[in-house]
Amino acid sequence: MSKLVIASIGPASSVQDGGRPGAQRYGLVPSGAMDRLALAAANTLAGNEPFTAAVEVGPFGASFTARGGAVRVALAGAPRNADIAGRAVASDTSATLADGETLTLGFARGGSFSYLAIEGGIAGEPMFGSLAVNARAGLGSPYPRPLQAGDELQTKAASSAPERRIELPAATDAPIRMVWGPQDDEFADETKKLLVDSEWKISATSDRMGYRLEGPLLKHLHGHNIVSDGTVNGSLQVPGNGQPIVLMPDRGTSGGYPKIATVISADLGRFAQIPAGRAFRFRAVSMAEAQAEARKFAELLRTLPERLRAIENIDLNIDALHDANVAGHAVSAVDAGTWHAVSLADASGPD
């Protein structure tokens, strides 16, 4: 049996999967990946079911060493520098670590979370059908807490499957879409207008429970206490200080602050990836539009395997590389040994 040994890892990194829905009536929140599309993309590349447990890597770097055999992995989500023993690993591709080799991940660029899927998944004891870490509830396997250096993730030996890349829809900076409610009637029309007309930033004090928003204060019409009711991922609740919090996958299942709006499910992952301090906006959409987007998103998840491409296609398309003036650099696109240099050059660009 092969394993990945964690040589180093930053905070806010944990094993996550599709989560454990079904026990919210007992106060147990599902948890699960902050960016479900990125999790599913990484797993699809690794040949796994889309919501298999993977490593959700926070904004900081990490390194993993293969022991006991080769380990095939795939990386998706926030772009970052990555290499295996000096061989660059591009985002949205699979790659294999030979026994003893180390995969090194840099800081996230232009996002917050990356997903390292492992071919064959991560061995663990599911609770309510999930390995996802929920540290407050003492849940998660193989470790019911964020990952630390020295932790070991047991997995299957790498197959000889060819490495692949996946073509995902282009990233967008479009406003985060939301629907009003359930308690938008606790706010004046001007306050609702302020929410969609203002520029917002995510506070550095945010975590997997909630993202605090920095921007104008939102005033309540009738005070900030309501009788506790149920929450969802994306609930935009407004506590007493008027500073909104968007509830994320480790939220409390109920809450006693009015919820002015809810981020649409298709935009939750994109919202989760907005780095602290970067400006963004909200846009209100109708329920019909939100549900149409949810169906499109489900279709995208379902058809991810059709988006897999052989990596050789890139290597051999030298004409295209010449056209794009990429081959003008003093590196060879067909010599993997020089990819590292290209990757580092990319890294110095704007995120």
Added chain:
Amino acid sequence: MAATLSPPRLLPSGDSAITVEFSRNIDDAANRRVLALDRELAAEPIAGITETVPTYRSLLVHYDPVLIDFDKLGEKILALAQRPVPATTKTRRWRIPVVYGGEHGVDLEDVAKTLNTTPDEIVARHVAGDYRVAMIGFTPGWSYLSGLADSLHMPRRQNPRLLTPAGTISIGGVQTGVQCLAGPSGWHLLGRTAVRTYQLHRDPIFLLEPGDNVTFAAVDAKTFEEQDRAAEAGEFIAEQIAS
């Protein structure tokens, strides 16, 4: 034809959940309707619903918008929600042992002072109550009970505590609570129970269900310690008693 009840408000909670709101307040009749609708949906499942979460005054219904849309689901829920609430429903009844006061219930003396009575009288009033699990929420197993005597109603603490012990039995506003895990709380701490409402590797993992009836029984500190050890080993400690 049976008379129908007033319709609840259907509030969108994003594109994959509906909040079915029966009242804006803590209201026993509303909570009964919440629990009744929850049972109806369990007995006659609507395709597309993935999970329901009862709270004091509303039922949060999670659903898959690929399978059913807001309007269609709302229509079906409205029809069910206006059916008369059955007068008698079979519910479970639990007796939960509590060690009151001292280090186990650090607010008991202050609560007595505020309510102009003695700690013993506060315990007597709390033990005399017949409670119902109105909702479970916030953290795993945190059970909010309705049925607190008027004479024990008091506002929550001005400054919530960041950490209160596992098994805390507390009062806040018009409610009393059984808290399973250690965590923050703004309620007044009357005592502790060895009962784990949430315990991994036990069957069932969750002891209480929304709608269950609960009474409390006072035990001494020594009994609590013994029960705590037994609970750690997986015993329920809470007694199920005849309704």
